[in-house]
Amino acid sequence: MKNARFRLSIRICIFTFQILLGVIIVRNKDRHPSTLCVQGYHTQTSGPAVVPIVQSSTFVFENQKQMLDSVQGKSGGHVYTRWSNPTTKSVEEKISALEGTEDTHVLASGMAAISSAIFGVVKGGERILSSDSIYGGTVQLFNKILPQYGIHVDYVDTDEIVDKLMDSGGSYKLCFFETPTNPTLKIVDMKKVADAARTTGTISMIDSTFGSPINQRPYEFGVDLVMHSATKYLGGHSDIIAGTISGSKVMMTNVRSAAKLLGGTMDPFASFLLDRGIKTLGVRMERHNFNAKYLAEKLERNSRIRKVHYPGLSSHPHHDVARKQMDGFGGMLSIELDSDLAGTSKFVDSLEIFLNAVSLGGVESLASIPALTTHYGLNETALREMDIAESTVRLSVGIEDPSDLLFDLLSALDVLQ
Template sequence: MNKSNKLGINSICVHVGEVKDEQFKGAISPIYMSTSYAFDGVDVKRYPRYLNTPNQEMLCKKIAALERTEDALIFSSGMAAISSAMLAFLKRGDHVIIQQVIYGGTYNFVVTEFDKYGIEYSFTESDKAADFKALIKENTRILYIETPSNPLLGITDMREIADVAKEKNIITMIDNTFASPINQNPVDFGIDIILHSATKYMGGHSDISAGAVAASKEHIEQIWKTAINFGGNLSDQTVWLLERSLKTLNLRVKEQTKNAQIMAEYFESNADIDRVYYPGLKSHPQYKIAKKQMKGFGAMLSFELKKGIDAMKFQNSLQLIKPSMSLAGVESTTVSPTQTTHALLSEEQRLERGIKAGLIRFSVGIEETDDLIADIEQAIKKATN
């Protein structure tokens, strides 16, 4: 385990993974923009695509410390991290089991690319460990989960999944984007490899595209061998910006999580909302599991508008909250999963996953909740037929 975990979470966010300014003693990390480094007489042969420039190397230490793992890697996007990690452990003839309700980009990657590689895959019917266990075959190499899931905030019992995998010496992977390292550390529950779209909470300001993988040194070494062939590295300027953003990760996410609980309770009491998906509500079917494995319930929620309220007209009527493709910035945003994250699925596939036309995914920001509620109410009035 990373020794830096003896520090408090804010201290880790601020201080671990800094690049020391030995020359001028500046308070923040300098940027090393070089794409060409010496190869003779040096301890490390550095090259941007090898994910080991000074800024890249030190940022990985911060992410590993936040996720309580031995090591980490950073990438140009969440999908670069996911694809590099999965293909590092899969070859022709291997089999992977994937949770049914996952990010649409991950689903599309699997169904579009794996057949080309001769990799078999199965999707579970639910997020229960028994469903994963029933699909395991001799050639199963990975169990892949996402909790909380996108966009319905389903909760998967990480300990149960890890136990099922360890019985068969299978690797476990999790997309931990929605929780962030602040609200959940999957390594504590036996999960092997932790994935993030660092574009989201780690970046936090809707101006960075990045991905991250955190795991043991052994697993990171294997992922690195595949990743350097795909070239999904970040520019060092973006690396610097991400390290800057991570300094306030705990402060931002805690405020967003507090606001999300308030908003979820408001939606649950609102007659214009048919259903709310948020693991912090006692009405959530997996509330007890979420309470057991999460330190906070996160800042993401989804809700279904009552029939007769047009989802797009509602979002276009918002004045403070921004209809926007991404999530997890300090500003609150909404999105229609049917038109964005899960647009590549057929309508039948979306309905099988419970994703309806009136579903709105809500990324809660740091604004005052009274202002958010007022904006929601005026938009509902304008969108009601």
């Protein structure tokens, strides 16, 4: 009897502790991110252990009643792969589980995800407020394509998004931002932006690509739409182009309608590869996080490097915000060499393990010079305004041995002397 009472009080203690600890345990229905990466919420009881590739554009029905139920979305049946597909649906459910959202749509690229989301929720005549620190392709979409449809975008410094929203009097339909940003790894306070957006009746949307759902889950902070270029960490092996957009069922209804007609549909085979990539996302991110922090700390002490941008360093201006909202600081870091553009090019060309390529988030380490790639054509003053120098090198730190990576970087620095 004493024992039973003891066990009961232990259970009550654990339960209270879980409630106090809160969100993650409840949100994940007791499954943690690494488990969700492998299985989502599913427990396979029979059939194939791996999600089959349903490489079919269309689906057959026994009769018109069945067909109509599926067309009307009553039965959850698949009709046509541009609308939905079993392989893609399976990876969508897994991503929703990881992000903590009600729904996710997977598309053929990050750009397809951004454009489908925006055309889904913003109409001609409405305005968007965007952080000025966002991916170059998104800037081009905002500046070249959206105005043709009567949608105009105003830009604001990452530190001023909240004030600008609060002063807007609710005149923005959508607020778009990234965190961490490219290439200087600035951090935006997700909760503050989400709260300000809610207060002003604005939809908040984040490009969370640099973070990954292992390191940050913006929906938990109140952000309405969470987007990823799944080409990067989610896929993780530099072998697919893919995008995701996640949010509430209501918000996603409009996004899905637009996506269905814009047609940036994910191919089932690519969905299979994405699912396979996500299975190792948890362990990959642990290694990306570890390697990048290790390199950042070592390089910060190197006299041939002027600056290291990494949110995991206590010297980073937004380190406290990063600690509050991230579970790991990510695999991206930027270094500013004590050199000019020619020297910086020589440095990158001398690297052996870090490959000379754009993109990011794969298992292999990559190095690129923003002034010659993502920010090509901007003069030194324009670059400086963005805190980028001609000698800034962006590193996507992979999962190789950290001491090999450090040796590679130090050997390339030696070439500069």
